[in-house]
Amino acid sequence: NWELNAPWTGAKVKVPVKFIVGDLDLTYNAPGAKDYIHKGGLKRDVPLLEDVVVIEGAGHFVHQERADEINKHIYDFFK
Numbered sequence: 001n002w003e004l005n006a007p008w009t010g011a012k013v014k015v016p017v018k019f020i021v022g023d024l025d026l027t028y029n030a031p032g033a034k035d036y037i038h039k040g041g042l043k044r045d046v047p048l049l050e051d052v053v054v055i056e057g058a059g060h061f062v063h064q065e066r067a068d069e070i071n072k073h074i075y076d077f078f079k
Contacts, residue, residue, distance in 0.1 A: 013046040018077045020070060022058030050077070 019042065021028045028034065036042055043049050053073060058065045 014048065016048045016050055016077075017046050018051045018053065018073065019046075019049060020053045020055065020062060020073055022055045022060065022062040022065065024057065024059040025062070026060060028054070 019037070021037070028037070037052060042052070055062050055066055055069065063070045
């Protein structure tokens with residue numbers, strides 16, 4: 001809950017990140033989520049964000065729905 005997470009308020013993710021989400025994911029389609037992801041909020045909180053990938057036709061369990069595609073993104077990111 002917010003009380004337990006309070007010490008990390010304002011903390012930044014300080015490792016390289018590739019963010020992958022399905023375009024049918026309910027959290028991606030929640031009010032404000034797309035603006036946060038695509039209009040600078042995510043980059044502000046994750047300064048080493050290298051890429052945002054939106055997988056068309058995939059939902060919340062994108063790693064199960066598109067395993068081969070996700071594996072390629074992960075492999076390329078590590079490479």
